[in-house]
Amino acid sequence: MPRLLQRSFCSFLLLASFYWATLSAAEKADRPIVLAVHPYLPYQELQKRYQPLASYLKRVLGTKVVVRIGRDYSEHIAHIGTDRVDIAYLGPATYVRMVDKYGQKPLLARLEVGGKPFFHGYLVTRSGSGVGAIENLREKRFAFGDPASTMSHLVPRHMLLEAGLDVDDLADYQFLGSHKNVALAVLSGAFDAGAVKEEVMESFKSRGLRSFAKSAPYSEHIFVARSDADDEFVVTVKKALFGLAETAEGRGILRSIKQGVTGLVPVEDAHYDNLRSVLKSLSAHGVE
Amino acid sequence: MLLMFILTASTFAILEQQRERLLQIAIDNAKDDIQFIKSTLSSTLQQNNFEQLGGLVETWGRHVRYTHELKITAANGFVLGHFQRDTPADRPHRLEEKIRYSYQGLASLVFVKDFGSVDDSINKLRWQLMSGLLLVGLVFWRMSWLSLHRKREAMMLDRANHRLQQTAEQLEATRAYLRNVFDSMPSTLVAVDAEANVTMWNKGAEKASAMTASEVQGRSFSEALPVFASRMRELKEAIESGKPTRIERHVTRMDGTPRFSEIVIYPLSTDKNRGAVIRIDDVTQRIQMEQMMVQTEKMMTVGGLAAGMAHEINNPLSGVLQSSQNIMRRLSSDLPASTATAKELGLDLAVMHEFLERRGILGFLEGIREAAERAGRIVADMLAFSRRSTTEFSPLSINELLDTVVRIAASDYDLKKTYDFKKITIIREYQSDLPAVPCDRTEIEQVLLNLIKNAAHAMAGQADRTQQQIVLRTRKEVDWVRIEVEDNGPGMSEEVQRRVFEPFFTTKPIGLGTGLGMSVSYYIITEQHKGTISVDSMLGKGSRFVIRLPYR
Numbered sequence: 001m002p003r004l005l006q007r008s009f010c011s012f013l014l015l016a017s018f019y020w021a022t023l024s025a026a027e028k029a030d031r032p033i034v035l036a037v038h039p040y041l042p043y044q045e046l047q048k049r050y051q052p053l054a055s056y057l058k059r060v061l062g063t064k065v066v067v068r069i070g071r072d073y074s075e076h077i078a079h080i081g082t083d084r085v086d087i088a089y090l091g092p093a094t095y096v097r098m099v100d101k102y103g104q105k106p107l108l109a110r111l112e113v114g115g116k117p118f119f120h121g122y123l124v125t126r127s128g129s130g131v132g133a134i135e136n137l138r139e140k141r142f143a144f145g146d147p148a149s150t151m152s153h154l155v156p157r158h159m160l161l162e163a164g165l166d167v168d169d170l171a172d173y174q175f176l177g178s179h180k181n182v183a184l185a186v187l188s189g190a191f192d193a194g195a196v197k198e199e200v201m202e203s204f205k206s207r208g209l210r211s212f213a214k215s216a217p218y219s220e221h222i223f224v225a226r227s228d229a230d231d232e233f234v235v236t237v238k239k240a241l242f243g244l245a246e247t248a249e250g251r252g253i254l255r256s257i258k259q260g261v262t263g264l265v266p267v268e269d270a271h272y273d274n275l276r277s278v279l280k281s282l283s284a285h286g287v288e
Numbered sequence: 289m290l291l292m293f294i295l296t297a298s299t300f301a302i303l304e305q306q307r308e309r310l311l312q313i314a315i316d317n318a319k320d321d322i323q324f325i326k327s328t329l330s331s332t333l334q335q336n337n338f339e340q341l342g343g344l345v346e347t348w349g350r351h352v353r354y355t356h357e358l359k360i361t362a363a364n365g366f367v368l369g370h371f372q373r374d375t376p377a378d379r380p381h382r383l384e385e386k387i388r389y390s391y392q393g394l395a396s397l398v399f400v401k402d403f404g405s406v407d408d409s410i411n412k413l414r415w416q417l418m419s420g421l422l423l424v425g426l427v428f429w430r431m432s433w434l435s436l437h438r439k440r441e442a443m444m445l446d447r448a449n450h451r452l453q454q455t456a457e458q459l460e461a462t463r464a465y466l467r468n469v470f471d472s473m474p475s476t477l478v479a480v481d482a483e484a485n486v487t488m489w490n491k492g493a494e495k496a497s498a499m500t501a502s503e504v505q506g507r508s509f510s511e512a513l514p515v516f517a518s519r520m521r522e523l524k525e526a527i528e529s530g531k532p533t534r535i536e537r538h539v540t541r542m543d544g545t546p547r548f549s550e551i552v553i554y555p556l557s558t559d560k561n562r563g564a565v566i567r568i569d570d571v572t573q574r575i576q577m578e579q580m581m582v583q584t585e586k587m588m589t590v591g592g593l594a595a596g597m598a599h600e601i602n603n604p605l606s607g608v609l610q611s612s613q614n615i616m617r618r619l620s621s622d623l624p625a626s627t628a629t630a631k632e633l634g635l636d637l638a639v640m641h642e643f644l645e646r647r648g649i650l651g652f653l654e655g656i657r658e659a660a661e662r663a664g665r666i667v668a669d670m671l672a673f674s675r676r677s678t679t680e681f682s683p684l685s686i687n688e689l690l691d692t693v694v695r696i697a698a699s700d701y702d703l704k705k706t707y708d709f710k711k712i713t714i715i716r717e718y719q720s721d722l723p724a725v726p727c728d729r730t731e732i733e734q735v736l737l738n739l740i741k742n743a744a745h746a747m748a749g750q751a752d753r754t755q756q757q758i759v760l761r762t763r764k765e766v767d768w769v770r771i772e773v774e775d776n777g778p779g780m781s782e783e784v785q786r787r788v789f790e791p792f793f794t795t796k797p798i799g800l801g802t803g804l805g806m807s808v809s810y811y812i813i814t815e816q817h818k819g820t821i822s823v824d825s826m827l828g829k830g831s832r833f834v835i836r837l838p839y840r
């Protein structure tokens with residue numbers, strides 16, 4: 001009986017504190033700067049990753065900076081599109097779509113990973129599967145990641161189309177969510193091939209994953225500001241972001257966002273032109 | 289002794305038999321387990337959720353005791369998930385299953401359970417039985433069966449407990465249990481977070497507010513229980529400071545009748561997060577009882593006062609009022625008797641009127657009438673003293689209060705006529721720079737009046753050999769103001785001193801004392817004003833009552 005009571009009390013505390021933890025999230029206090037991030041990882045994880053950047057910006061700007069994780073991609077786009085957040089972090093495809101729908105925003109910086117501000121997508125298979133080139137994919141089972149993902153769906157889908165293959169030519173195709181899940185599905189033999197980004201391809205190499213096609217380079221993730229942000233704000237934030245790579249502390253902040261990030265570098269809208277035309281041609285094939 | 293030996297031997301035989309049965313149970317359990325694992329993993333696989341698979345295997349392995357190894361391998365040999373304990377297994381038992389998944393046929397599932405625990409339990413049991421046997425022989429023999437039975441049950445329970453699914457159920461049950469505890473309290477219980485938004489709401493709260501838990505979840509406390517909205521400040525403060533707070537009487541009005549609630553706020557705080565549990569009880573009945581007691585006593589005190597009033601003030605007052613009205617009437621020319629008298633004396637009434645008017649005499653007369661009427665109203669208001677007073681504290685000077693009470697006592701009919709209050713010397717030993725004490729004027733007046741009356745009553749019964757005196761003393765202490773009322777009357781025996789604050793304790797003849805005076809005073813000082821009251825007395829010397837009231 002006392003044990004049960006004790007346990008109930010513990011779980012009560014747990015429940016209570018869990019509830020409060022979810023509540024203590026940033027809400028508007030005295031108009032803090034809102035840094036919006038798209039929900040590509042669990043909420044807590046994203047908070048953890050972007051908190052160092054937020055505190056850094058707070059120090060630079062002298063205003064409280066809160067990290068806001070969007071509920072889903074479309075909500076995230078709508079929020080930055082309608083200028084309800086001050087700074088937003090966007091994937092390349094998300095950025096192109098946002099500009100398409102809501103117009104140009106002041107650009108701040110783009111990600112530089114391993115010294116490169118662009119990245120590639122890979123078509124992968126397991127060694128010994130008999131798939132050696134895109135052409136071999138006919139009547140094979142293919143795994144995509146998220147339908148909205150640049151490197152696990154949009155770019156590889158375009159690569160297939162370029163090679164004259166539509167999804168109807170495949171034996172089967174499915175969206176498996178994450179890049180990692182695609183890799184595991186291919187390795188376990190559930191699918192013959194799949195599409196993943198570079199870092200996932202690298203991390204599964206040792207377990208037998210092999211790439212047979214590499215995409216063109218596409219510009220990395222991007223930070224934009226709200227359209228009514230004043231010049232001074234944009235200049236200050238840009239300078240702060242560019243400066244990160246120069247100090248040990250700054251490099252720590254970058255690594256916190258993602259292992260391998262080496263800097264935040266200047267960006268132009270034109271960097272996304274190739275992706276823009278990919279999206280356009282996909283859209284002509286009915287892929288949105 | 290021989291019997292003992294036989295018993296011991298047979299018990300061990302039974303134990304060996306039981307070991308086989310326990311093992312069989314463990315094997316059955318393991319079979320159940322692998323079926324459960326299989327169904328979980330296969331539905332995960334069917335959803336192509338390969339990423340989660342590894343995590344599930346890991347979780348099961350880490351949390352389910354006696355799992356030695358758990359491994360799932362794809363048809364092509366690719367290992368999708370693997371858990372293996374570092375320590376070697378004492379008694380490994382291996383089970384295998386196949387899981388069907390998309391396209392490639394079958395994945396294989398290997399589950400190795402360590403049955404070392406069976407030996408452990410048998411050994412433990414054996415030890416228990418042995419010591420038990422030495423102690424209670426036969427009785428224990430019966431009990432050992434029970435214990436064995438329980439052991440078996442415990443083992444099954446143990447396994448059940450450690451299944452993931454059942455852990456979830458248990459958590460649910462615990463939650464339900466907590467919910468039950470929470471709900472079965474008759475009080476209104478509300479848990480709030482740091483922002484005072486409702487996180488839990490029991491049945492009592494549902495009853496009190498006619499709102500269900502789901503309706504108020506996440507809403508602000510003041511919104512959920514608007515009648516207590518005025519206590520938001522206290523709530524916020526309690527959460528902020530982490531100090532439990534008690535609001536003894538919160539008054540709400542429901543269709544006009546006042547209801548009293550006691551509110552207790554227990555702040556909760558974990559590392560970062562704050563909040564509170566609020567308990568609200570309806571104490572209307574208790575408060576009404578208390579008030580009734582005070583009321584009864586007040587009626588007694590005021591009864592004496594009111595009688596004095598009627599005699600001392602009302603009679604002369606009505607004399608003044610009537611006389612002034614008569615003067616006005618007789619000065620006017622409408623009265624035949626006045627005109628006749630004027631004619632007889634050769635007085636021109638119009639001239640006299642003019643004179644009275646010019647000298648402002650009529651105005652003075654009107655003033656007298658008005659003043660008398662006002663005094664009459666004040667007398668009527670005095671009767672409001674017997675009405676219930678709302679407990680509003682304002683800082684007051686105790687020295688002034690004592691003087692007022694002495695004045696009231698002097699005009700008390702009973703004291704004046706029966707106890708010859710004038711004969712008593714009042715000695716004031718006031719401290720001049722006494723801090724003001726937040727208190728309820730009428731209540732403190734009532735207490736002091738009770739003390740002075742009791743002193744006067746006590747001294748009245750004495751032979752006149754010494755000068756009767758009451759000393760009124762005030763002193764400032766660290767946090768308190770001390771008030772002493774001391775008399776040189778007959779004093780009290782130990783027994784009377786012990787019982788003086790007891791309700792209905794009196795040494796006076798029936799009809800003269802109700803024995804409520806000191807008990808109500810005690811209540812007013814300790815409960816209403818958070819002060820203390822004590823008595824100090826010696827037979828034949830006198831009594832001293834000491835009151836301490838907090839002034840900050």
Ligand SMILES: Nc1ncnc2c1ncn2[C@@H]1O[C@H](COP(=O)(O)OP(=O)(O)OP(=O)(O)O)[C@@H](O)[C@H]1O
Nearest residue numbers: 742743746794795796801802803804805806807831
């Ligand atoms: N100053 C005092 N000296 C001696 N005895 C006292 C004194 N004050 C109180 N007592 C004793 O304490 C008893 C209780 O006092 P309390 O005021 O409660 O009731 P009471 O005076 O008897 O009746 P009531 O005040 O209700 O008319 C008294 O009857 C009396 O015996």
Ligand SMILES: [Mg+2]
Nearest residue numbers: 738742805806
């Ligand atoms: Mg009395």
